[in-house]
Amino acid sequence: MSTTTFRTAVVRDPRGPESVEIVDVSVREPGAGEVRVRIEAASVNPADVWVADGFFHSIGLVTQPEHTGLGWDFAGTVLSAGEGVDIAAGTRVAGIVPGFDRDFGSYAEEIVAPVAWVAVVPDGLDTAAATTVPLNALTADQLVGLLGEGDGRRLLVTGAAGAVGGFVVRLAQQRGWAVTGLARPSDEAFVRGLGAEFTADDTAGGWDAVADAAGLQENAAPLVRDGGLFVGVRPAVLPEAGPGVTVRAVSVEPDAARLAALLDATARGDLPTKVAAELPLDAVVEALQTVNKGGVRGRVVLRP
Ligand SMILES: NC(=O)c1ccc[n+]([C@@H]2O[C@H](COP(=O)([O-])OP(=O)(O)OC[C@H]3O[C@@H](n4cnc5c(N)ncnc54)[C@H](OP(=O)(O)O)[C@@H]3O)[C@@H](O)[C@H]2O)c1
Structure with a gap:
């Protein structure tokens, strides 16, 4: 990987997990109110399968001209922060990418996200467990x-x-x-x-x-x-x-303050979290196929 691009999983022609591919996209620095996060864990949710198989395209929720990004949840480390953000580089955060119609997602080596989408991960919660919380x-x-x-x-x-x-x-x-x-x-x-x-x-x-x-x-x-x-x-x-x-x-919306409270509650053991398997980004097709089969207990987590 060059320092000017990073890898991310997208779908161009949604025909199921096998149609997901990994592409290189340009790195960008965060603007005011944004953080750039190195993603270390991204959970695979059932709705990701329905993006990959074109269901959400078919009901008009996705109209991307080129490719559609995959993944709502992420956890990782802040690389840099834009003006007005009081989270320092090196801080562990978890977050949610809202909505369906987007060319980027959390199945990626990094993301630039509004700080309103993220919250700090408490010390007692490991990164794979943290990514199962936001969505x-x-x-x-x-x-x-x-x-x-x-x-x-x-x-x-x-x-x-x-x-x-x-x-x-x-x-x-x-x-x-x-x-x-x-x-x-x-x-x-x-x-x-x-x-x-x-x-x-x-x-x-x-x-x-x-x-x-x-x-x-x-x-x-x-x-x-x-x-x-x-x-x-x-x-x-x-x-x-x-x-x-x-x-x-319900139609989920980002809420940084509530996400912080929910991460804290998970770290205390008050809320359940389970990681079923951890796979590299290169195994994204296998990860989606596993979730598509059903019956998995806990989240499959990609480790980009
Ligand atoms: N509106 C929103 O903003 C929003 C946000 C997030 C998620 N969602 C939706 O919420 C739903 C749940 O997501 P999830 O990630 O929690 O899925 P999940 O982890 O797969 O959980 C669904 C559970 O329901 C069980 N189940 C299905 N039919 C059942 C039945 N008749 N009797 C007993 N148990 C049954 C499944 O068991 P088996 O695996 O054995 O079938 C599974 O344990 C999905 O439809 C997702 O798209 C909506």
């Missing part, structure tokens, strides 16, 4: 914000053993919800370990609220009792629900 903990936090205070009411969290769902279980309990996690039978110990009740029955209804972290949509909305609340993770398509049911969906 999914912020999504969970903002989803629980839509739920509001539980006051002891009964909440079903679908996909409770997944990345978003595991964070929702813990954060919803902190807001006073009596949480039951819906997950596969083999995930029972993990869900109970989060302090929640467990069910593998995805047909039993009557819940005061459902947080649909598995994206079950029309299969989960009917599980809410009349007058209850459904909060989903697919803002583009809200499912039909029963009488008087309020239906909402």
